[in-house]
Amino acid sequence: MPRSAWKGPFFVTLPGLRQALTQNIPVRTNARACTIIPSFVGLKFQIHNGKDYVPLTVTDEMVGHKLGEFAPTRKRFSYRQTKNHIK
Amino acid sequence: MLHLLGVNLPDQKLVQYALPLFYGIGQKTSVKILAALSIHKSCKIADLSEPQVNQLSTLLSDMKIESDLRKQIRANIMHHRSIGSYVGRRHAMGLPVRGQNTKNNAKTARRLNGRWLKAEKKEYSSLARSIIPSPSSPFENFFTRKWF
Numbered sequence: 632m633p634r635s636a637w638k639g640p641f642f643v644t645l646p647g648l649r650q651a652l653t654q655n656i657p658v659r660t661n662a663r664a665c666t667i668i669p670s671f672v673g674l675k676f677q678i679h680n681g682k683d684y685v686p687l688t689v690t691d692e693m694v695g696h697k698l699g700e701f702a703p704t705r706k707r708f709s710y711r712q713t714k715n716h717i718k
Numbered sequence: 719m720l721h722l723l724g725v726n727l728p729d730q731k732l733v734q735y736a737l738p739l740f741y742g743i744g745q746k747t748s749v750k751i752l753a754a755l756s757i758h759k760s761c762k763i764a765d766l767s768e769p770q771v772n773q774l775s776t777l778l779s780d781m782k783i784e785s786d787l788r789k790q791i792r793a794n795i796m797h798h799r800s801i802g803s804y805v806g807r808r809h810a811m812g813l814p815v816r817g818q819n820t821k822n823n824a825k826t827a828r829r830l831n832g833r834w835l836k837a838e839k840k841e842y843s844s845l846a847r848s849i850i851p852s853p854s855s856p857f858e859n860f861f862t863r864k865w866f
Contacts, residue, residue: 668860691856691857692856693856
């Protein structure tokens with residue numbers, strides 16, 4: 632069940648936001664649970680996925696979603712058979 | 719054989735069990751429709767009178783069923799795909815979307831989950847996406863939702 636509307640959206644005050652607005656520097660953040668707010672549209676983010684920072688440019692359609700939805704945390708599963716033959 | 723809104727309803731079937739043949743109507747909504755139109759539960763399709771059939775078709779055309787519903791579902795999934803979210807990725811890979819385990823037991827998801835995107839690719843490959851109007855974008859939804 633999504634967050635109740637009466638509580639307001641969950642968002643975080645991001646320190647790099649002013650620089651992002653003026654000079655277009657991407658905002659580096661670990662706050663994956665932060666909701667994307669209309670004032671974020673057009674800004675660039677770098678969202679943590681546990682290891683690296685994944686780049687994202689926010690568009691109009693992303694507004695109700697969270698930052699973490701766009702930074703996958705697991706590597707894609709690929710089956711590689713080991714060369715060591717187990718006899 | 720009653721032909722209604724693109725679906726054939728066989729005459730000998732009870733109305734209650736013929737209405738779920740529409741895409742988007744299940745047992746619960748079928749019972750609600752019968753209650754709204756005062757049709758008794760053992761009424762068969764052949765026993766429906768002309769004005770009842772007309773009432774039924776007007777009621778059904780106001781509901782979101784068949785192709786309207788399919789379009790909405792496809793649009794919802796395409797939204798996730800176009801913004802590049804986790805949900806869109808899982809639909810594209812044909813894997814469970816809602817956080818289920820995939821070590822074992824993902825058979826239904828693997829069978830069913832990619833199909834809306836494949837249909838989308840075939841149908842809309844020639845159209846530009848911008849032509850399809852979105853009734854309410856997430857941007858507007860954010861403001862119309864009553865946060866406080």
